[in-house]
Amino acid sequence: MTVSLRIDILSVVPDMLHSPLNHSIIHNAREKGLVDIQVHNLRDYSTDKHRKVDDYPFGGGAGMVLTPQPVFDCYEALISQRDYDEFIFMTPDAPQYTQRDANMLSTKSNIMILCGHYKGVDQRIRDELVTAEYSIGDYVLSGGEIAALVVADSVARLIPGVLGDAESALSDSFMDDLLDAPLYTRPAEFRGLSIPEILRSGDHKKVREWKLKMSEDKTKTIRPDLYKLYLNNQ
Numbered sequence: 167m168t169v170s171l172r173i174d175i176l177s178v179v180p181d182m183l184h185s186p187l188n189h190s191i192i193h194n195a196r197e198k199g200l201v202d203i204q205v206h207n208l209r210d211y212s213t214d215k216h217r218k219v220d221d222y223p224f225g226g227g228a229g230m231v232l233t234p235q236p237v238f239d240c241y242e243a244l245i246s247q248r249d250y251d252e253f254i255f256m257t258p259d260a261p262q263y264t265q266r267d268a269n270m271l272s273t274k275s276n277i278m279i280l281c282g283h284y285k286g287v288d289q290r291i292r293d294e295l296v297t298a299e300y301s302i303g304d305y306v307l308s309g310g311e312i313a314a315l316v317v318a319d320s321v322a323r324l325i326p327g328v329l330g331d332a333e334s335a336l337s338d339s340f341m342d343d344l345l346d347a348p349l350y351t352r353p354a355e356f357r358g359l360s361i362p363e364i365l366r367s368g369d370h371k372k373v374r375e376w377k378l379k380m381s382e383d384k385t386k387t388i389r390p391d392l393y394k395l396y397l398n399n400q
């Protein structure tokens with residue numbers, strides 16, 4: 167099989183990324199050669215004799231700022247080897263990442279993801295290099311590594327061949343702006359709790375209708391914002 171997506175992740179704490187990238191679905195995708203994920207330590211690109219990658223903010227303020235030099239040098243080393251479709255920066259002050267973004271990124275060939283650290287990164291990196299910025303939610307993490315892993319995982323599982331059951335990504339929550347219907351497995355009766363009778367009826371049409379109704383009701387109740395999108399797209 168040929169690699170259909172390469173992801174390069176630029177970080178100052180690369181060790182945070184290694185374990186999640188070496189387990190479960192992402193690990194299998196890498197093993198199968200469907201996704202190539204390379205992690206780069208920005209300190210390796212620092213020209214500072216102490217491998218420093220941060221400095222104080224001009225104009226004052228709390229926290230340190232990631233300096234442009236290691237990021238520009240790492241970026242240039244990578245683009246000299248191949249063309250990149252996107253250079254993504256993970257940061258809380260950005261539009262929220264959604265399934266739509268994952269779907270779009272899964273069609274690309276080469277993407278770079280920069281993990282923010284410290285108080286933030288020098289704005290010239292964002293102005294000159296970055297092509298897309300994403301937040302994974304309205305909260306602040308201690309760095310962009312966990313957010314970059316969210317992107318890598320959500321994109322990798324969409325690559326054809328990564329998930330065993332070809333249907334399973336297409337039927338995920340969010341794919342059609344609806345949350346998943348409740349799921350049940352054996353036993354049908356557990357501690358006096360039984361599963362909805364319709365699921366044992368064998369009537370596939372009725373089961374499909376029931377699942378859709380449950381998805382619609384659930385989405386309407388807990389994610390009215392998504393439900394509005396769903397109605398608009400009908």
Ligand code: ADE
Binds near residue numbers: 257258
């Ligand atoms: N870095 C810190 N917090 C983040 C967030 N919420 N999303 C993306 N990157 C981040």
